[in-house]
Amino acid sequence: MLDQMKTNQRLLLEAELAPIQGDRFQPTGFPDIGPATYQLADGTRKLLVESAQSMANRLEAVILGPDNDLIPELQGLSYVKAQLSGASDAETNTLIEAHRLNSPYIITDEKFKEAFQSEADYYKGKPLDWRKIAKTVFKYDVNALLHGLFLANLEDGRVKIPRALSGFVEASDVGEVVSGGVKNNPIDPTGKIRAQKHDKDVYGNVPYQRVEFTAGQIIAHFNLDLGLIKSYELGDEATDLLIALGLYKIQKFFHDGLRLRTACDLRLKNGGVKISEPSGATIPATEKLLRFVQDKINACSSMFANPPVTHIDTATVAKLDKKEGE
Amino acid sequence: MLGIELSFPAGRYHANPWGRNVNEGEVEWPPSPYRLIRALIDVWKRRRPDWSIGRFQPILHILSGTPCYRLPEAATAHIRTFQSSNKKDPAAKQLIFDAFVAVKKTDRILLGLKNDPDGSAAEDLDDLLSELNFLGRSESWVKSKLVELPDDIDWNCRPVENGAAAGVTDQSQVACLMPETAFKDLPLPDTCSWLDAVCTNTRDLLSKGWNQPPAIQWSTYEMKPGLLNHFKPKQRRSGYQPVARCARYALSSPVLPHVKETISFAERIRKHVMGIHRNVQGGDPGLISRRFSGKDDSAAPLQDHGHAFFLPLDEDNDNRIDHLLIKVKNPFEESELLALDRLRSVWQSGGKPDVELILTEISESADFTRAKTWVSATPFVTARHYRKGRGSYEQWLTNEIMRECEFHNLPQPVNVNWIQWTLTGSHPVRWMQFMRGKKGERPFRGHGCILNFDTPVAGPFALGARCHFGLGMFQPMPDAV
Numbered sequence: 001m002l003d004q005m006k007t008n009q010r011l012l013l014e015a016e017l018a019p020i021q022g023d024r025f026q027p028t029g030f031p032d033i034g035p036a037t038y039q040l041a042d043g044t045r046k047l048l049v050e051s052a053q054s055m056a057n058r059l060e061a062v063i064l065g066p067d068n069d070l071i072p073e074l075q076g077l078s079y080v081k082a083q084l085s086g087a088s089d090a091e092t093n094t095l096i097e098a099h100r101l102n103s104p105y106i107i108t109d110e111k112f113k114e115a116f117q118s119e120a121d122y123y124k125g126k127p128l129d130w131r132k133i134a135k136t137v138f139k140y141d142v143n144a145l146l147h148g149l150f151l152a153n154l155e156d157g158r159v160k161i162p163r164a165l166s167g168f169v170e171a172s173d174v175g176e177v178v179s180g181g182v183k184n185n186p187i188d189p190t191g192k193i194r195a196q197k198h199d200k201d202v203y204g205n206v207p208y209q210r211v212e213f214t215a216g217q218i219i220a221h222f223n224l225d226l227g228l229i230k231s232y233e234l235g236d237e238a239t240d241l242l243i244a245l246g247l248y249k250i251q252k253f254f255h256d257g258l259r260l261r262t263a264c265d266l267r268l269k270n271g272g273v274k275i276s277e278p279s280g281a282t283i284p285a286t287e288k289l290l291r292f293v294q295d296k297i298n299a300c301s302s303m304f305a306n307p308p309v310t311h312i313d314t315a316t317v318a319k320l321d322k323k324e325g326e
Numbered sequence: 327m328l329g330i331e332l333s334f335p336a337g338r339y340h341a342n343p344w345g346r347n348v349n350e351g352e353v354e355w356p357p358s359p360y361r362l363i364r365a366l367i368d369v370w371k372r373r374r375p376d377w378s379i380g381r382f383q384p385i386l387h388i389l390s391g392t393p394c395y396r397l398p399e400a401a402t403a404h405i406r407t408f409q410s411s412n413k414k415d416p417a418a419k420q421l422i423f424d425a426f427v428a429v430k431k432t433d434r435i436l437l438g439l440k441n442d443p444d445g446s447a448a449e450d451l452d453d454l455l456s457e458l459n460f461l462g463r464s465e466s467w468v469k470s471k472l473v474e475l476p477d478d479i480d481w482n483c484r485p486v487e488n489g490a491a492a493g494v495t496d497q498s499q500v501a502c503l504m505p506e507t508a509f510k511d512l513p514l515p516d517t518c519s520w521l522d523a524v525c526t527n528t529r530d531l532l533s534k535g536w537n538q539p540p541a542i543q544w545s546t547y548e549m550k551p552g553l554l555n556h557f558k559p560k561q562r563r564s565g566y567q568p569v570a571r572c573a574r575y576a577l578s579s580p581v582l583p584h585v586k587e588t589i590s591f592a593e594r595i596r597k598h599v600m601g602i603h604r605n606v607q608g609g610d611p612g613l614i615s616r617r618f619s620g621k622d623d624s625a626a627p628l629q630d631h632g633h634a635f636f637l638p639l640d641e642d643n644d645n646r647i648d649h650l651l652i653k654v655k656n657p658f659e660e661s662e663l664l665a666l667d668r669l670r671s672v673w674q675s676g677g678k679p680d681v682e683l684i685l686t687e688i689s690e691s692a693d694f695t696r697a698k699t700w701v702s703a704t705p706f707v708t709a710r711h712y713r714k715g716r717g718s719y720e721q722w723l724t725n726e727i728m729r730e731c732e733f734h735n736l737p738q739p740v741n742v743n744w745i746q747w748t749l750t751g752s753h754p755v756r757w758m759q760f761m762r763g764k765k766g767e768r769p770f771r772g773h774g775c776i777l778n779f780d781t782p783v784a785g786p787f788a789l790g791a792r793c794h795f796g797l798g799m800f801q802p803m804p805d806a807v
Contacts, residue, residue, distance in 0.1 A: 040430065
C-alpha cells in the first residue's frame with residue numbers, strides 16, 4: 001500500500017479547509033499579543049492558524065480516548081504508563097506527557113532508565129548509535145519516533161530525535177473582522193451589588209471586543225520525513241507501521257479534529273487531502289489505513305516491550321515553598 | 327558551476343543567527359553555509375552512519391569558503407507566543423518572539439560553490455542534501471539538492487571581496503566555513519581537527535573559553551537592495567479607487583494647539599503622515615509619496631503646487647486649531663489614502679497632551695466654502711524679497727498677492743486692504759506673534775490683508791511662502807460669507 005511513496009525522502013501533504021459556517025474563523029493567539037499575522041514580500045497577508053507545536057499536540061491527541069489512554073483500535077502499540085503515589089495518585093503516560101519519555105515521572109524510574117540506557121547503548125561520553133536508540137524508543141514509546149523526543153533528563157542529554165511528522169495550518173489573503181459586545185448585568189450595571197461570599201470585580205457591565213478573520217485560502221500542510229524513518233533501519237514492518245500511523249493520524253485529524261477552537265470550526269474542502277510530493281501518490285482512506293496499522297502492530301509485536309504498555313510506579317513528593325519549609 | 331538549490335515548502339525560514347539570543351527577534355538571512363554544513367553533519371551521523379570521516383571530509387571542502395547567493399524577494403516577520411516559565415504561577419509565562427523569513431513556497435535560493443568536488447564527493451553531497459528535511463528550527467522545512475548552474479547567473483548577494491556589484495548597498499555578516507588551509511594556521515592544539523572544530527557544541531566552546539567556533543569565518547556580504555523587506559502594496563481586489571482630493575479631520579485634545587503654532591503643527595503632521603505612508607509602503611525609500619514630501623527624486627521642492635497642502639483651521643474662532651485639511655490638486659493614490667486613514671494622533675511639545683485626529687470626511691473637492699471676501703487667518707509671507715525699484719512696499723506686497731493668486735488659479739482680487747492683526751479669532755493676534763518659518767528657519771516677515779473678489783471664490787486657500795504648511799491662509803470674512 002505504501003510502496004509508491006516509500007521511495008521518496010519525504011511526503012508532503014496538503015488540504016484546503018474552509019469555515020464550516022460563514023466566512024469567519026478565530027485564529028490561534030493570546031489576548032494581549034493577538035494573532036500571528038505576517039506579510040510576504042509581494043504584499044500577501046498571511047496568518048498562522050495553527051503552529052507546528054500545536055499541530056503536534058493535536059496529532060498526538062487523535063489516538064487518545066476520553067480517559068487519556070490509547071484508543072482500543074490501536075491497542076498493541078508501545079507506550080509507558082506511570083502510576084504516581086505519594087503527593088499525587090494520578091496516572092499518566094507517554095502519550096499525554098509534554099516531553100513523552102523524557103517526563104521526570106517516567107525517566108527517573110531507575111529500573112526503566114537502566115533498561116533504556118542498556119538497550120540504546122547510550123552512556124555518557126559514548127558515541128551515539130541512532131539505530132539502537134530508535135529501536136529502543138520504538139520498543140517503549142513508538143509515537144515518540146513520529147513526534148520527536150529530547151531526552152534532556154537522561155545522562156548528558158544528547159538524545160534528540162526530530163519530529164518525523166509535522167504540520168501547520170495557515171491562511172492567505174486574510175482580513176480582520178472586528179466585532180464586540182457587552183456582558184450585561186441587568187440587576188446592577190455599576191457592579192456594586194455583590195454576592196456576600198464573592199467580593200470580586202466580576203460584576204457590572206463589561207464591554208468587550210473580538211477580532212476574527214476571513215481568508216482567501218486556508219491550507220493545512222503536513223510533512224512526513226520518510227528519510228528519517230527509513231534511516232532507523234527498523235525493518236519493513238516497523239517502517240510501514242510508522243508511516244501508516246503518521247498518515248492515519250493525519251486522516252483522523254481531518255475526520256474529527258477540525259474544531260480547533262470555539263469559533264474555529266473548519267471542514268475539508270472538495271478534494272480532500274492531497275499528496276503534493278511525490279506527485280501521483282494518494283493517501284489511503286482512514287478505514288483502510290487503520291486495518292493496515294493494526295496488521296503492522298501485530299507484525300511488530302515482538303519489537304515492542306512485552307507487554308507493549310510498560311507500567312512503572314513513581315513516588316512523588318510535594319515541594320514545599322521556602323516559607324512553608326521554614 | 328556547481329551549486330545548491332534550497333526551497334522552503336512551508337514558506338518560512340526560522341533560524342537564529344549565531345551569537346544572538348533566540349528572543350531578540352533576529353533572523354539569519356541569507357541561510358549561512360555554516361548552518362547548512364552542521365545540518366549535513368547531523369544528516370550524515372543519523373542517516374549515513376556507515377560513511378567514514380574520509381568520505382565526508384571532501385564535502386566540507388566543497389562547502390567551505392564564501393559562496394555567492396541568488397536570493398528571492400523575502401520579508402522578515404515574527405510570531406509571538408507565551409511559553410511556560412516553569413514558575414509556580416501558571417499565568418507567569420514568558421513572551422517568546424519566533425522570528426523567521428517569509429518566502430514564497432516556490433521560490434528557490436541558489437548558492438554558487440567555488441570549490442570543485444573530488445571523486446564522488448558531489449554525489450555524496452547530493453545524497454545528504456536530499457535527506458535534509460529542515461534547516462534551522464524544525465518547522466523550517468527545506469528541500470535541497472545539488473545543481474549544475476550556468477556561469478552567467480546574476481548573483482544578487484555576494485561576499486564583499488568579490489567587488490561590489492552596481493547598486494549594492496545592504497550588507498550582512500554571513501557565517502561561512504573557514505577553508506582547511508586557513509584553519510591549519512590557527513593556533514589550536516593538533517587534537518582539534520577541522521571537522522572537530524565544525525562539530526564543536528556550545529558546552530565545549532564555553533569550557534574552552536572560546537567566544538565562537540574556531541572554524542567559523544564571518545564574511546561581509548552585500549545584497550542588492552529590494553530583496554528583503556521591500557513590500558509591494560497589495561492590489562485591491564475590487565479595483566475600486568475612490569477619487570479623493572481632500573481629507574478633513576476634527577482635532578481633539580485637552581490642549582489644542584494655538585493658531586500661532588500653525589506652521590509647526592502642519593510640519594509635524596506632514597512628517598507623521600510621511601512616516602505612516604513609508605510603513606504602508608513597507609519602508610521602501612523608492613516609494614515615498616511626492617505629494618506628501620513636496621519634493622522630487624533629487625529632493626528639490628516641487629514647483630507646481632500639486633503637492634499636499636496641510637492646512638490647520640480654527641473654525642470656531644477661539645484662536646485654537648480645531649480642524650485640519652490635507653488637500654491636493656490631483657486625487658490621492660490608494661497608499662496615500664491608507665496613510666491618511668491611519669493618521670490618528672500627533673504629539674505636542676512642552677509636555678502637552680497628544681492631539682487626536684478624527685477623520686471626518688474624504689471628499690473629491692477641497693472647496694468647502696465660497697465667498698467674495700476673504701481675510702488672512704495666518705500671516706502671508708512673500709516668496710520673494712522686496713528691493714528698491716519695485717515701487718512702494720505696500721504696492722509691492724499687493725502685487726505679490728496678485729501674483730500668488732495667479733499661481734493658484736484664483737481670480738485677481740478687486741482690492742487688497744492690509745491689516746495689522748487677525749480679525750477672526752477671539753482676540754487679535756499680531757502677525758509677528760505667529761511662528762513664520764519652519765523649524766530652524768529664520769522667520770519671514772508676516773502680513774495680513776482682506777481680499778475682495780468680483781465673484782465668489784472657493785476655499786479655504788493659502789498663498790505665499792510656506793503656504794503648504796498653513797501660512798498665508800485665508801478664511802471667509804465672518805460677515806461676508
